[in-house]
Amino acid sequence: MSTENLPGLPEEPIARKGMFGVKDTGDTSGYNRLVVRRPPKLVSGRPYGSYFDEVADALEPAFADAIERVVVDRGEVTFHVRRERLPEVMKHLRDDPALRFELSLGVSGVHYPEETGAELRAVYHLCSITHNRRVRVEVSCPDADPHIPSTVQVYPTHDWHERETYDFFGIVFDGHPALTRIEMPDDWEGHPQRKDYPLGGIPVEYRGAEVPAPDRRRSYS
């Protein structure tokens, strides 16, 4: 069969096959031929729309090599920045009169174990009170080398936020004044929000039947 007239088949890697997470036994769900692919990696081109072009214009001349890609999705703009250049970019975002992102809303971590080389992400949400705008800055680092330069010098509020992200994801923020755990006890082993860290919990008996722990229950996604 010729496929020339058909839309291109998705090239993304396979996220899962079948349904309900059946692995060890035969799949009797009727979904065993189902193939679900990962969502594509988004890259947006110009024009970005809204005020995003103005922000990009003010940012890109000086940092064209620092910005890996720009994503405009659901009315929000994300600048993926190379980790080596992060403090400079943040400083520029804060100080440039056309940008003026004075207020940082902290750091959030995300762990994508399947994205080799960029497993750990630090996500920064910035807000400009002068222009009433928001942007998101995303930085990645590999699991094998979990280092991202600290931005506490630029935004002092990142002090606790970076400690929290270190605590939960194991991202080491180089240059942080005192990078210690903040939520978990000091002697805790592991970083709980990572995807390879189990949730824990015990099966519970209810009316003679056993309800498995939450992370052992049937999953539909």
Place this chain on the structure above:
Amino acid sequence: MSTTETEGRIYDVAGQDWDELVKTVSESADERLVVNMGPQHPSTHGVLRLVLTLDGETVTEARTVIGYLHTGIEKNMEYRTWTQGVTFVTRMDYLAPIFNETAYCMGVEKLLGITDRIPDRAQAIRVLTMELTRISSHLVAIATFGLELGATTPMLFGFREREMVLDLMEYITGLRMNMAYVRPGGVSVDLPAGAVDKIGEFLKVMPGRIKEMRKLLDANPVYTRRTKDVAYLDLTGCMALGITGPMLRAAGLPWDLRKSQPYCGYETYEFDVPTQNTCDVYGRYLVRMAEMEESLKIIEQALDRLSGPLKGGPVMIEDKKIGWPSQLALGPDGLGNSPDHIAHIMGSSMEALIHHFKLVTEGFRVPAGQAYASVESPRGELGAHVVSDGGTRPYRVHFRDPSFTNLQAVPATCEGGMVADVISAVASIDPVMGGVDR
């Protein structure tokens, strides 16, 4: 090496004679005293621990230790459906549960791309319940604050008034706290019959009660001495530390997300953003008081709409693939499944049964991506960073809780001041440890 060698002499205060303790401390030649305040101290607002280094009565170093109430809510949510997530987030900042729910639901709705399709009635109910919650949260802030400075009457007044709000919330949602009322797509259940009248009565009583509180505190010499020019933090400090909410507005900046980046239809309500430029504890108190009065205005407008043009409208998105299938009904033992709905799915419609079953067991899928939604909670900007991988469960949810960020101001506001002012400084930040530690 023993602790005494590394840390210096340790004075234990576990139930011995205080006179003896005072005697031994005063005999000691050591000027520098490290005091552990909390994590179980009545004026630390929960399980907050402050390590204060004192030189006489002056605080030279204030360190904040948190994490005593960390419950792993964000991690737990990754193992439940998007709808079940509401039940978790509502327990974060337990004094302002509706705000957590709304921020989270707005994030999920942004990911689903349905922000514009949320029914107006649901948005008005969200605004109504949020403003009611803002009043109850500010009342607790002011009540506990009074108590911590030694005034019991504001505490009694504050909690008495808060009880009225909690009664209303119980009447509307079925629960006083942790209601899980706001859901992705709308709210879980419409206002019950009589709710509008009850809130109307509340609106009649409340302005007088706020005036009573103001009479008690606004010009009270003891109160003003303990609050004026205490815990100074100016606009520069607020910006650097990421402080939002009443603390920022007491530094003179009228930054309120309800005005600057409106959501849930706030742009259609008339209200003012109160500010003060004293940058101190008293200014924050005044801002909170004025905000309660503004909230009453918003509630009145929302109530007019709910009983007028929006009467009888839907409170959940029409999309049957997202909207929670059942309407709950208030029974003698609280909120439960609506008997009409049960009759419908069990007796007359197989499709409705399948829909119900799929939505309740699997939940809906959310397209992959990330979104950030924020609301103006009583303590500042409450943001939800919501990430989906395209599945029926959140891939990652992170809450930017204002209490967490604002607590970073403790060293900036306390160091160099008197130890007694630490109490009012922390109280003016109004941290809720459930939100800080999550």
